[in-house]
Amino acid sequence: MKTMIAFVLMSFLTINSFAGNTVRGPGGGATGVPEGGNGAILSLDVWNKILEGEESNFCAGLEGVLGTAKITDSLGRKMESKKIFHALPYLDYARKVDDNFAFFANVYAKDAQGFAFENNFEQWGFDTEALIARINIGLGISWKIDDVWTVALEADLGIEQLKLNYAFDINRFYLPIFTKTKGYGFGLGVTGAVICQATEKLRLGFQISSPMRMHCKGRTDLFGGEVSDSWKAEMDFPLSLHLAGSYQLTERLGACADVNWYDFKDDPVVLKFNHWGFEKPLQLGFGEVFSVRGGFNYLVTDSLLVRVGGGYMTQGVARQYNDSTTTDIPGFYYALGFTYKVTGSIDLSLAYTHAEGKSSERSSWLGLVPGSKIEVGLDTIAVECSYKF
Numbered sequence: 001m002k003t004m005i006a007f008v009l010m011s012f013l014t015i016n017s018f019a020g021n022t023v024r025g026p027g028g029g030a031t032g033v034p035e036g037g038n039g040a041i042l043s044l045d046v047w048n049k050i051l052e053g054e055e056s057n058f059c060a061g062l063e064g065v066l067g068t069a070k071i072t073d074s075l076g077r078k079m080e081s082k083k084i085f086h087a088l089p090y091l092d093y094a095r096k097v098d099d100n101f102a103f104f105a106n107v108y109a110k111d112a113q114g115f116a117f118e119n120n121f122e123q124w125g126f127d128t129e130a131l132i133a134r135i136n137i138g139l140g141i142s143w144k145i146d147d148v149w150t151v152a153l154e155a156d157l158g159i160e161q162l163k164l165n166y167a168f169d170i171n172r173f174y175l176p177i178f179t180k181t182k183g184y185g186f187g188l189g190v191t192g193a194v195i196c197q198a199t200e201k202l203r204l205g206f207q208i209s210s211p212m213r214m215h216c217k218g219r220t221d222l223f224g225g226e227v228s229d230s231w232k233a234e235m236d237f238p239l240s241l242h243l244a245g246s247y248q249l250t251e252r253l254g255a256c257a258d259v260n261w262y263d264f265k266d267d268p269v270v271l272k273f274n275h276w277g278f279e280k281p282l283q284l285g286f287g288e289v290f291s292v293r294g295g296f297n298y299l300v301t302d303s304l305l306v307r308v309g310g311g312y313m314t315q316g317v318a319r320q321y322n323d324s325t326t327t328d329i330p331g332f333y334y335a336l337g338f339t340y341k342v343t344g345s346i347d348l349s350l351a352y353t354h355a356e357g358k359s360s361e362r363s364s365w366l367g368l369v370p371g372s373k374i375e376v377g378l379d380t381i382a383v384e385c386s387y388k389f
Contacts, residue, residue: 041258042207047144048203055095056093063109067084067086069375070374079121089107091105092108101141102144104154107136109134109136110135111134113326122323123174128165129163129164135158138157152193158185158214158237160235162181162184164282171281183217186215187214190209191209201247203247206241211263213236216233229275236267240261240263243260252298253299254296261290269284287318288316291314293310293312303341306336307338310332313331315329316328331376332355334354336352337351349386350382350384352382353382354379357376359373359376
């Protein structure tokens, strides 16, 4: 019961602190650095988180994210998002029930999008902020059928935060009226995985997460709150598929890779106001997202593991909707991590990840004026402690 209370509290701490521009792949854990070799290749690959002879594994971590977006328009004007440091706590717990079944639970930031700008020249000079984020709370069980095959199933509770402080728009045509919109939502989904220990050195896995429909409620304020109304809306998060594998190249050197697909739908979020008597579509223009990642680890000593990784992700927001409110880019990431075995049951990990990319907005004035250029950089430092008992 105490563990469940801690998971719920951590989930609300996470959702109130997170902002960025990312969809997270499952391989390599929350640090985003694939572990390769004998490490867990998917979030539901729980048996590789529990050492032989141990009964449980509890992992607590904190990611610090610093994201920056720069926008340059066709006139050469430039603006840069606020430099805000975001703390993202996460938890992961797995415990054997017997030699064939294991129970697990986790809390982490699954996906998010948004930046804040001062004196936004795309928004009549307003100070703007946009955030769409989802936290996932998962509870599941894994069945080790034999030495080769393992299956796992997880029930997911999603918690969404929606914050949109910018000019009132009609299908992305912005009016000189500043609005503040804030809302929360909840949704349910399931995740399943099949893991295959094909050989002593080769481990393969497939994981699928169902779509999740968020049922949201919130409030929009105009003119400094003098005019306001509450609203209801539904927002869909995507079906996702993940293929992962790892191979132990030598006794000390391991490798892994994963390929991920997210089926975002290009459906607007419709805010249905309770008293104003109209509905307002929020056009997001999301589309399919692909990512591929890979990494190596090397056991330097019996206590120190060094990890390196890299990857690429496509752009999810359509160009015609890509601006300072839904800022998205395709880009690469590079990562370096260390895991140190403090004792036989305690591991301490540190990782650094840098991601960057460029994109552009739609052209304006009948295509005669080029769209603004968008540059995004994300730096993440992750600290993680794992206790096996």
